[in-house]
Amino acid sequence: MSSLQLGDRPNTYPTRVVATRRLGTETSETRAGLLDATEQLMLDSGYAAVSSRRVAAVAGVRPALVHYYFRTMDDLFLATFRRRAEEAFAHQQRALRSTQPLWALWEVSRDPRGSVLTMEFAALANHRPAIRAEISAAAERVRMQQVEVLTEVLAGHGVTVDDCPPVVAAVLIAGISVLLALEQGSLGMSTGHGETIAHVEGYLRRLEGERRVER
Amino acid sequence: MSSLQLGDRPNTYPTRVVATRRLGTETSETRAGLLDATEQLMLDSGYAAVSSRRVAAVAGVRPALVHYYFRTMDDLFLATFRRRAEEAFAHQQRALRSTQPLWALWEVSRDPRGSVLTMEFAALANHRPAIRAEISAAAERVRMQQVEVLTEVLAGHGVTVDDCPPVVAAVLIAGISVLLALEQGSLGMSTGHGETIAHVEGYLRRLEGERRVER
DNA sequence: GTCTATACTTCGATAGAC
């Protein structure tokens, strides 16, 4: 094995950024394909595997096109994140408005693709300041939306703030989801996962009853 | 900004691995310094920022020395992981044998350095098969040790398996720790963190009483 | 809109002097 070539260079590349550069439109099919390729690479091999050459290869175009649509790699990452974040937010909103919001939130959170991308973007944010603020804001937005709904739903089931504050429920669900995805996806490990899922679902069942198929 | 140069190359480097290469001893001070540098880079900038040149720079030596002590970068990552994993395991063992094992386990798990490194190594494992098995085994070992002790401790406090199976408690503590570290460390976000910590510690207090300083 | 060609930087890894 071997490899890995960086992650956080003091950018000394010939980035003159002439400001006169051309840029593709946001509605382009090709552009969307590049976002797809980026997402796929992040899922399969992690953010560090995303390079203009590889994205281009996966998308079936030449590397220079990547820079035609995205001035820098940071721009590419940001665009990929934005598209995904919007989808995820809308998806969660639908879940929270369903007839079994707790079950639905649990299922949405447990989607491993979402958890893996969340971790990858968080890792990316760790050393790319330009991306950090945006990811942070989106995560905050998602949690606040959960808290808003959970406050009402939990109260409706007689769960008091002393039992479990809504924001704590939100953190718990997120924490469990991330850990399971990390262990199963990255490490192929699953000790305790079944038991944990059963335990959570037992709790959901006591509150919202049996899960009714509407997935 | 810019940068990032890979993570998972189809190794086409001139890795002839002649097998006649020299290799430094495991007890070397310099070697330990290289492991320190690797760990620091991972904490500060993520695993993708670890390159032989950068490790050498942080350690204050020349890049070729990295390859004198570690044949490949994978070897360097593995050695860094092993050292850390042994420390962490011993640390946890001491905690679990203390007079307030639940409190101690919670505090050990909450060390953000540990959580961040855990995530970085998991991300690394995601696309470095050579490393994956070892990390997975270590994580499993840590969890099993927790379960062993938790089984006795929880039963002693009258917590039945129906209330909360020991392995579920272990997963919950790990999940919360990882999420808090990820959000606070990588994203600078802390919504709900204080409430969650208070909630967990309220639970610990009911089981083991007030935390007695022995940290 | 897409491509070829190219500039420049960094990477992993090795050979061989000291």
Place this chain on the structure above:
DNA sequence: GTCTATCGAAGTATAGAC
């Protein structure tokens, strides 16, 4: 044990032809 020097590959980004 540590260094200099070097190879070959891959990275970001740009210019300019088509």
